[in-house]
Amino acid sequence: MKTIFPQLAASVRSAVDPFLAMDVMVAAEARAQEGKQVLHMEVGEPGHQAPQIVREAAKAAIDHDRISYTPALGLLSLRERISAHYQETYGAEVSREQIAITTGSSAGFILSFLSAFDIGARVGLAAPGYPAYRNVLKALGLVAVSIPVKAENRYVITADDLQAVHDLEPLDGVLIASPANPSGTMLLPDAFAGLIECCARNQIRFISDEIYHGIVYEGTARTALSHSSQSIIINSFSKYYCMTGWRIGWMVLPEDLVRPVERLAQSLYISAPYISQIAAVKAFDAVGELDAICLQYAANRAKLLKALPAIGFEGMHPADGAFYIYADAGRFTNDALGFSKSLLDNTGVAATPGVDFDPDHGQTMMRFSFAGDATTIDKAIDAMGRWLG
Ligand SMILES: Cc1ncc(COP(=O)(O)O)c(C=O)c1O
Numbered sequence: 001m002k003t004i005f006p007q008l009a010a011s012v013r014s015a016v017d018p019f020l021a022m023d024v025m026v027a028a029e030a031r032a033q034e035g036k037q038v039l040h041m042e043v044g045e046p047g048h049q050a051p052q053i054v055r056e057a058a059k060a061a062i063d064h065d066r067i068s069y070t071p072a073l074g075l076l077s078l079r080e081r082i083s084a085h086y087q088e089t090y091g092a093e094v095s096r097e098q099i100a101i102t103t104g105s106s107a108g109f110i111l112s113f114l115s116a117f118d119i120g121a122r123v124g125l126a127a128p129g130y131p132a133y134r135n136v137l138k139a140l141g142l143v144a145v146s147i148p149v150k151a152e153n154r155y156v157i158t159a160d161d162l163q164a165v166h167d168l169e170p171l172d173g174v175l176i177a178s179p180a181n182p183s184g185t186m187l188l189p190d191a192f193a194g195l196i197e198c199c200a201r202n203q204i205r206f207i208s209d210e211i212y213h214g215i216v217y218e219g220t221a222r223t224a225l226s227h228s229s230q231s232i233i234i235n236s237f238s239k240y241y242c243m244t245g246w247r248i249g250w251m252v253l254p255e256d257l258v259r260p261v262e263r264l265a266q267s268l269y270i271s272a273p274y275i276s277q278i279a280a281v282k283a284f285d286a287v288g289e290l291d292a293i294c295l296q297y298a299a300n301r302a303k304l305l306k307a308l309p310a311i312g313f314e315g316m317h318p319a320d321g322a323f324y325i326y327a328d329a330g331r332f333t334n335d336a337l338g339f340s341k342s343l344l345d346n347t348g349v350a351a352t353p354g355v356d357f358d359p360d361h362g363q364t365m366m367r368f369s370f371a372g373d374a375t376t377i378d379k380a381i382d383a384m385g386r387w388l389g
Helices: 020-033 052-064 076-090 104-116 131-139 159-168 189-202 255-268 274-283 287-311 336-347 374-388
Strands: 099-102 122-127 143-148 173-177 205-209 232-236 249-252 324-328 365-369
Touching (some): 020 336, 052 274, 076 099, 076 274, 104 131, 104 232, 122 159, 143 159, 189 205, 287 374
Parallel strands (some): 173 205
Antiparallel strands (some): 099 249
16 A cells, blocks of 8 residues: 655745746747747857867767766866866966866856855845856855846946945855856956955955856956955856756865865765766867857857847847847837747747846846857847847
8 A cells, every 4th residue: 555645845945936048948849849940049058069079088988988986076187177278268377176077067056155155145146147046045045135237337246336235234255257147248357356355355255157258259258366366266168168968067166165065066966977077178179169169159149239229129238258148128028028938939039038137127138149050040130020020
């Protein structure tokens, strides 16, 4: 006889908001299954596969290596290669001992939040910003503190914004991304230095999500390490290196957090996938192939910056980097979620509603990813123009 339990509730901590970009992707897939056209602009995912030398290294590992666990902080060969990357790219001194290999930057968020903060800690985030930050913080019993940013301020948190929020009720940490998602904007060097200086003065942990480094159209992406070696850096092979499904990323940690992160990683996921680690070592040697892909993003960006205003989208800041345009669709809607559904139904264009990035003020906003191919962008512009024009 089987025992029947009474209905048990899911945890309160699991009641985080859905990640709407992923929900739109599922709806788009359902439409594609019906044989209808889908133009993907919802998920921030390169249309290209990983570079050739990366794939060759993975194939060789499958044929010749034992696919094993690795130390929780990752293979020494990859940690060494990342350390050299900091010297080559930023002229920054980063020892291999400070580097932790993670299962994508997504694991870096969990590890940084768990290692740096206790339950109830308050972490400042730009609104709009990447939705997983606030969802993960909430699930871990931390408080996500929204700091509103605006198009006219390049969608970045300023040192004054941060100080004002901290003065109202103290913050324990702040997380920024530059280039940012969904706006693609970057902190200018002085603003970056000012923000970190403000954090140091107020004993606020600074976490820098540098996942979009390498994909830059205007200016230069700076690592927070250029301003302070005490910052926590989170990065990934998902975007510039076109390795989303390989689930591999890294962190650069201040010395005091290396062992805590190692202990947590040992128990949370043991190690990042061996094959992905072996392959990722080669990613740094594929710059020619990867930069050519960035040129395609640049061409897509230029097309959209011209076409979206002509269709009627407004208030966008030209992305400095990443592959998104965050545009005001206020002429068409004040219900971004409903608009994204109608857009998909009527045009096949899958795009992400602004409420994913800013639940309080994103009701008229839409995010368009231009990481796909030129044909997708052309067809999407044409279809939206006909439907909205
Ligand atoms: C700003 C930002 N950080 C992190 C991630 C997650 O990336 P990963 O594949 O490295 O977990 C994304 C994905 O879209 C992102 O936009």
